[in-house]
Amino acid sequence: MSTCHTETSPNSPSLLQNGNLVFQAHHVGWIIAGFFTVTAVITSFWLVNKHLQWYTNKREQRYIVRLLFMVPIYAVISLASYLFWNHSTPLLLIRDAYESTVLTAFFYLLLTYLSPNLEDQKAIFMKVGLSRAADAEALAKGEEPKRWMFPLGFIKSKPADGLYFLQMMKWGVLQYCVIRPMTTLAAVIMNYMGFYCDGSFSPRHGYVYITIIVSISVSIAMYCLIQVYVPISVYLGPHQPLLKLFAIKAVVFLTFWQTTALGVLSMFGVVKDTTYMTAEDINIGIAALLETFEMMVFAFLHLSAFSYKPYRPFHDPKSKAAPPTPTPRLRSLGNALDFRETFREIGVGLIYIWDKLHGREPSPDMGARRNAHYESAFGRPRQSNLPLNKRLGENEQSDTEKGLLPTPGIQSETREDTPWLQLDRYGRREKSEGLEVQIEKELERRGYGSRMCTSVYL
Incomplete structure (x- = not known):
């Protein structure tokens, strides 16, 4: 590689000459x-x-x-x-x-x-x-x-x-x-x-x-x-x-x-x-x-x-509330000019490409794939991955209210004998004997038939 000839122009005359512009x-x-x-x-x-x-x-x-x-x-x-x-x-x-x-x-x-x-x-x-x-x-x-x-x-x-x-x-x-x-x-x-x-x-x-x-x-x-x-x-x-x-x-x-x-x-x-x-x-x-x-x-x-x-x-000017603080x-x-997240992304990208080139599943993708498989199977995202306002929204019914999940009958009984599963601190236990019946009804509603009926044919 050779050096180039640098051509420098002469300085231009001053803007002000003999009192004239x-x-x-x-x-x-x-x-x-x-x-x-x-x-x-x-x-x-x-x-x-x-x-x-x-x-x-x-x-x-x-x-x-x-x-x-x-x-x-x-x-x-x-x-x-x-x-x-x-x-x-x-x-x-x-x-x-x-x-x-x-x-x-x-x-x-x-x-x-x-x-x-x-x-x-x-x-x-x-x-x-x-x-x-x-x-x-x-x-x-x-x-x-x-x-x-x-x-x-x-x-x-x-x-x-x-x-x-x-x-x-x-x-x-x-x-x-x-x-x-x-x-x-x-x-x-x-x-x-x-x-x-x-x-x-x-x-x-x-x-x-x-x-x-x-x-x-x-x-x-x-x-x-x-x-x-x-x-x-x-x-x-x-x-x-x-x-x-x-x-x-x-x-x-x-x-x-x-x-x-x-x-x-x-x-x-x-x-x-x-x-x-x-x-x-x-x-x-x-x-x-x-x-x-x-x-x-x-x-x-x-x-x-x-x-x-x-x-x-x-902020409503007519309101008596204090205006928002800047x-x-x-x-x-300082936050806007903090570029650490860009350097992190570059590092993550390098590791990701390295894993892909060596036939390994990049760890950042594992959780996303599990969530995608869950949504594909059940037709909705995992509850834990939804924003809090969507999980607890006032206008949204829960899965139980929509009939998508069984509602086991829960009975509370006070007992004073030997504690069961160390629940003596709560003074009660849960009984869910009606759960199996409700599961059978849910399976029939979804077209899978009843396990009880299936056992008869077997």
Whole structure:
């Protein structure tokens, strides 16, 4: 790998010359990009502050706050790269590394919207996940099996079941969370050593290899994100998933591919040097103008897509009750920026894939499979896996009230003789002589016949 020729543009003349303002083209660009940046930052920080003030659902809002930081980070660094274009490469690399945090946060936000309970998420994907088990069930019902999303619809191979599908999609997103920071670090080091050569597609320079790796990685992550969204979109209706998806996907897509497109234009000589700016510097300026404008637009879009109002406790102004107390902002911010759960997910994903490759059943799946078998056999989930409000809901009848389970006759008798099964502390015992008769009736009602009648024929 060879070093590249770094072409540095001369310093531009001062804005103020002999008491007069002398505007160059890039000065106008600075003013416009600065306006876009200030507007985007103020709008985003206002919304972040509102979420931190009413941080009542940390499972969801931690991911929302991380997503909202995307706009000010992108806008400020894009403007800085325009102001200091001779040192823009490391700035833009650091900015782009935050893309991995954005995609990961949005992926887990969708799963949290689906259910904050991990076992519930697994149960849903056991039903709707793209898998061979789901295909067999669809064929048994005379339905068409689902295919992989475009452009991979021709691929026939699928995971064994919905749990493996979910874990594959998780790892497809998390790999970008690992690869992107690593490639950024490698690119910064190569840039310092003179091997990176931003915008050069020569195989002797590092830029082309970093671009290929990142392009493949981000494409896999985006594909897995959309592939997960498609089967669960019906469950996410109240959360405006399409608006949120556009607000995230468009930023990542536009930022990466418009930078690549400008690099191609520069390589073919479409963008030419000027007196005070090289073609590469002009590309940086054009990209900065586009990105700061886009960040301003997305900042206003986020006001609707990631509103804080659903998390603010309701308070009637006419009520005499005290208004709800805001949550401590610094503590809320600390929780939102605690990435330990992401590192845990990466570790769990590595262990999961390792177990699968060695033919072992991953331990996180065992409980979900037992619950799925229970629901398949009895037509309802295990009582212990239901939320408490569903287990004890006022409008729901118990299984006993619906006649699904027998109701043994329980009689209480006070006795003072020798205790039976050490129940002397309670002064009573239970007798269930009528239980067998009720079991026989339940079996007859379900069409299994009576064990008493069966014994006669035997």
